[in-house]
Amino acid sequence: MQVKHILAAAALAATLAACSDNAQQAAQAAADKAKAAAEATKLAAQQTAQQAQAAAAQAQQAASQAKAGDMSGAAVSAQQAATSGQAAATSAEQTAATAKQGAADVKEAVKTADAAKKE
Secondary structure, rough: OOHHHHHHHHHHHHHHHHHHHHHHHHHHHHOOOOOHHEEEEEEEEHHHHHHEEEEEEEHHHHHHHHHHOHHHHHHHHHHHHHHHHHHHHHHHHHHHHHHHHHHHHHHHHHHHHHHHOOO
């Protein structure tokens, strides 16, 4: 009878260890998703910043050209600034979408980790 109790206790311990492993794996997956989401958002934000800086530089160039009386050069630079500004705005929208998707992925991974803890 004691052997059965020992075997049952060992089986229970193995089951609890497996649940613990599942919870740890799910928690690690959640952490990995959070890290990936943060990295993707960071890269998208860097691209947006670069495009915004380009737009600002082109706008400054247009202003300098206008001050110097080079209206055709100023017009070209202003058009380039507008194009770069639009690209920066589009990139900002993509950055926001990337962040939103990352948050959704992390939220789902956390739910999975919580469910694994309850098993």
